[in-house]
Amino acid sequence: MELHILGTSSARPTGIRQVSGSLVQCEDGIMVVDAGEGFQTRYAMQRKRLKLHDKGNTLRASRVHVICLTHGHLDHTWGVLPWMHTMALDKREQPILVIGPTSPDVFDALLDSGVVPHSAPSAELARQIKSWQELGATSESLGYSVRWVLGDVVADRWLEMGSDGVCFLLDSMPQPEGWKKNRIQPLATLHSVPSCGWMLESKGGSGKFNRLKAAELKLTDQQKAQLSSGNDIKMEDGTPLQASDFRGQERPTTRMVISGDTAEMAKGLTSISGTDVLVHESTFIDEAQQWADEFLHSTSTGAARTAVACNARHLVLTHFSARLKDVEIPLSEAKGVFGSKEISVSAAMDGDRIKISENGAISHLVWSDDGWSS
Ligand SMILES: [Zn+2]
Ligand SMILES: [Zn+2]
Incomplete structure (x- = not known):
């Protein structure tokens, strides 16, 4: 399992960091988690880097089977529509599932009337999906099948938004089509709009036949x-x-969790039994705890406390405020929380890759113009 981090700034881009967006590769295909402004450009750039420095690792768009959104803030969603149009121009044929969280109220209103209530926040995902559909993001216009799915995550209720404006209830949250060994799972988080993190779990099992x-x-x-x-x-x-x-060595079950924007100790995250990697937002350093509380984001120590609570083996800090000058500060703050606990921590930069190998070893590959190094 391998994560490609394509944006590590919060809210607005800086000279070196772009807004959120990442891809996770597994045996069954690729899951995208968030796609902020300019996502497709960064994705194309990552493919170019791979071609130069890791031949054979192609990240083909046809392997992307699902786009998981953590919430409706535009720094996490604004790149979805243009990228979908590009995939249509590239004559994509594979179906794609786009899935994200909504509130119980909007969920009920959609089922009831198909209309998003006025009281819903401007960053409501249902609002965005409706306007994207009007702008041509439908199976009919794009030429490949798109399913738009929204969930009331805590209640585990799911609905599909048809392009005809009709919303219908689903029995359960759909998994990406054709996936057999890997599952995606939403984990409720706490932000100023409905939000969730996403877990990709790869089932272990017997090793490969020789x-x-x-x-x-x-x-x-x-x-x-x-x-x-x-x-x-x-x-x-x-x-x-x-x-x-x-038979090769038995493979352990592996998990990668990506938090999205959230206050620390989000219930959905702390309730899991463990994860190999937790990629957690760390918008602020510790001295700005007050801002983190006010805007429902996390500090570096909050991310670390969450990592301890969800039994993470490795924490990756990301979603840094444009004010942050030196990542050594959040890193040492997080380490201070871990003390003697065996949790490792690293800070993400755009282009970095986090790899969990079949035997469970975790590596953070840092991007520089010469390629990746661990
Ligand atoms: Zn954000
Ligand atoms: Zn946000």
């Missing part, structure tokens, strides 16, 4: 199938073969 070894021994398809399903066999000359010798 095809090379099987080929070297010139095994038949039937023999391979036997070994692959865990049965020991004998070769024709009587040599015994043990199925366990053909």
Whole structure:
């Protein structure tokens, strides 16, 4: 599982940081979490960097099966529509799921009348989706299937917004089409508008079957199938073969959680049993706790307290205020919270990658003009 962080500033871009947007690659495909202004340009740039410095790692758009939005603030959503139009120009055929949170009131109103109530905040996602649909973000206009899904996350109620203005209730939150080993899950957070973080969970299981070894021994398809399903066999000359010798190491379940904007200790985050990586907003440093409380954001120590509460192995700080001059400050503040606890922490820059390998090892690959280094 690998995360590409394409924007690490809060609210407005700086000379070196752009607004929110990231992609998580897993075996089943790619999940995008937020796509603020200029997302498609940053995404194209990341692909170019990969082509130069990590050949074979392509991040193809056709592999993007889901866009998960954390909330409706424009620094998290304004890049969705133009990118969808570009994918239409590129003759995308694969379906895409776009999913995000709404409030219980808006949810009820949508089901009832299909109309967003006037009282809903301007950054209400339903409002944006309706206007995007009017601007051509429908399956009919784009030429590929788009499903717009909104959830009342705490109550686990989900609805789909049809392009004809009709909203209908879903039995459960849909998963990206065709995904088998990975699941997405919303985690309720606390911000000035309805919000949630997103978890990508990759189920562990038996290691990969060693095809090379099987080929070297010139095994038949039937023999391979036997070994692959865990049965020991004998070769024709009587040599015994043990199925366990053909399996790689058992893979642990891996989790990546991305918080979106939130006050610290959000219930949805602290209620999970653990995560390998928590990417948490750290808009302010500790001395600005008052602002964090007022605007429902987190400080670096708040992010660290949340990481402790949700049993994270590694914390990545992001969504920094434009005022922040030196990331060493939030990093050392977070470390101060961890004390002797075995949690590692790093600070994200645009272009960085966070990798969780099959054996569970975590690495933060830092982008510089010469490529990535860990
Ligand atoms: Zn934000
Ligand atoms: Zn926000």
